[in-house]
Amino acid sequence: MVAAVSRCSDLDLWRSFCFLCPMFHLKNVRQLTCLFAAVCVLTSRSLADEQDFQEEFLKREYSLAKPYRGLGFSSSSQWDLMGTAMVTPDHVRLTPDLQSRQGAVWSRVPFFLRDWELKVHFKIHGQAKKNLNGDGLAIWLTKDRMQNGPVFGNMNHFTGLGIFVDTYPNADKRHDRAFPYISMMLGNGTLSYDHDYDGRPTELGGCTAMARNAIYDTFILVRYSKHRLTLMVDVDGKREWKDCADITGVRLPTGYFFGASSATGDLSDNHDIISMKLYELTVERAEEEEEEEVTIPSVDNTDQFQVEVEEEGMSGVQFFFTVLFSILGLGVLAVVGLMVYYRKESRRKRFY
Numbered sequence: 001m002v003a004a005v006s007r008c009s010d011l012d013l014w015r016s017f018c019f020l021c022p023m024f025h026l027k028n029v030r031q032l033t034c035l036f037a038a039v040c041v042l043t044s045r046s047l048a049d050e051q052d053f054q055e056e057f058l059k060r061e062y063s064l065a066k067p068y069r070g071l072g073f074s075s076s077s078q079w080d081l082m083g084t085a086m087v088t089p090d091h092v093r094l095t096p097d098l099q100s101r102q103g104a105v106w107s108r109v110p111f112f113l114r115d116w117e118l119k120v121h122f123k124i125h126g127q128a129k130k131n132l133n134g135d136g137l138a139i140w141l142t143k144d145r146m147q148n149g150p151v152f153g154n155m156n157h158f159t160g161l162g163i164f165v166d167t168y169p170n171a172d173k174r175h176d177r178a179f180p181y182i183s184m185m186l187g188n189g190t191l192s193y194d195h196d197y198d199g200r201p202t203e204l205g206g207c208t209a210m211a212r213n214a215i216y217d218t219f220i221l222v223r224y225s226k227h228r229l230t231l232m233v234d235v236d237g238k239r240e241w242k243d244c245a246d247i248t249g250v251r252l253p254t255g256y257f258f259g260a261s262s263a264t265g266d267l268s269d270n271h272d273i274i275s276m277k278l279y280e281l282t283v284e285r286a287e288e289e290e291e292e293e294v295t296i297p298s299v300d301n302t303d304q305f306q307v308e309v310e311e312e313g314m315s316g317v318q319f320f321f322t323v324l325f326s327i328l329g330l331g332v333l334a335v336v337g338l339m340v341y342y343r344k345e346s347r348r349k350r351f352y
């Protein structure tokens, strides 16, 4: 509707330009200038319209953006801070670049929209060299809020959606992916996030994104509409979204809370959230298309997302004992076999 209105007003402008130009009896160069000016005006208008169009669907009650007035202490604020998280004029710092810190920011407002888009502007930066930093941050839409735990500063066995910007390769022997790695997981309250394997056993999809110490602004976009969950990233300053994961058949209950959390361990980084902007999507639905009640997050055909996790190879000591016990086992079997054989032999001889 908004788009249609803006198109009409653009058309009117265009008509008035086309009407005015011949009135001046201009030569070719002047006509071209006139045309150029008209295009400039129309283009700038359409960009502004697009921004207005987007802002119209911004849901402020679920969004975190500058200026962060009263965030974390005012009763009118819609967000709570936790752990080491602190607010500056430019960002919400979840953890500083120091060891063993945990911080989070959580929305106070339960979320009930059906079709939505979340744009997260974040910054991860620190002194340490690549792969000697950690651990990353997570974006959440979960049943529980304000919990401490081992999953990037939130509880394990969570219920809901987790998006992880993992900056440290714990399963570094695999070398199957470059870090930072961004991935998605849907928790049902019993699934466990496996830190040692960087969440591979439960991940729905993901991609490498060079989002640490980036010279450009870094963004994640999560879109959920008609049971389809899409993850996109923009980390290389091109101002365009790159596909990261796209999962269909996702069933996500409502009434959950948005949050962002982070943790450092032996390794550290500054983990900052600059904004989390939630937009409502207008989606056409057939009238008979009634949404069924979803109580537990789930994905249809989860088998297709199972990531095979290979067991790590044996260490030297493990190998030695395995061989030793195998030889001893074989020896015992041989002795038992021989005893049985001789007993049978002696019985046979007695019958002769």
Ligand SMILES: [Ca+2]
Residues within 6 Å of the ligand: 135, 166, 167, 168, 169, 170, 195, 198
């Ligand atoms: Ca990791």
